[in-house]
Amino acid sequence: MARFNRYRLYFRLMDVALLLTLAGIVQLVVEPEALRPEFVPGPLHLAVGIGSVLLTTFLMFAGFMRDEYAQACWEQAAATTVKGMVIIPFVTLFISGLIAGFNAEPGATPGPSPLEAVNGAVIFAWGWSLLLTLFVLAFQWHRWRGR
């Protein structure tokens, strides 16, 4: 029986974080109304969401559990996450603009920006979730393909 190894545990917990992240994405696909600010999350949403946030936040800071390979993956994931956080808002705005343009009546005056309906708390929550999601996906990606 293998002895307890905190380095190995780090990868196992990162696998759990990936599963929770994927479960969260699946929940959004199945129930897109969860994107609306007035959506009231059920117990499963809360369990997946809180579990994912707490575990990923812990793993981001748990340097004592990373050996040099995990640290190398962490650094690559952090770099990818920063790039993603810069690019994703541009892509999101571009795509939402395209969709609004295609759906608009010809000759109609443009309606209010969808961003006007979004409050700061929603942007904060989604920004935070996006950062953690990107980090977990990027870590596993770099681990899978090899740095």
Added chain:
Amino acid sequence: MKNRLRVLRAEHEWSQADLAERLGVSRQAVNAIETGKHDPSLPLAFRISRLFGQSIEQIFDDLAD
């Protein structure tokens, strides 16, 4: 970077987990080094070298790729 870690480990009949424990890293790290996905740091390369009683140049080949 190519290396002979897998061969050396097999000669000692160690699993990746055995070697990882001796080196003080994760099994995933040993696997990543063996498959060339990760180049070990100099301190880890020295630990590997000492463990197998061979020089770093005998284990790792930086000219292979």
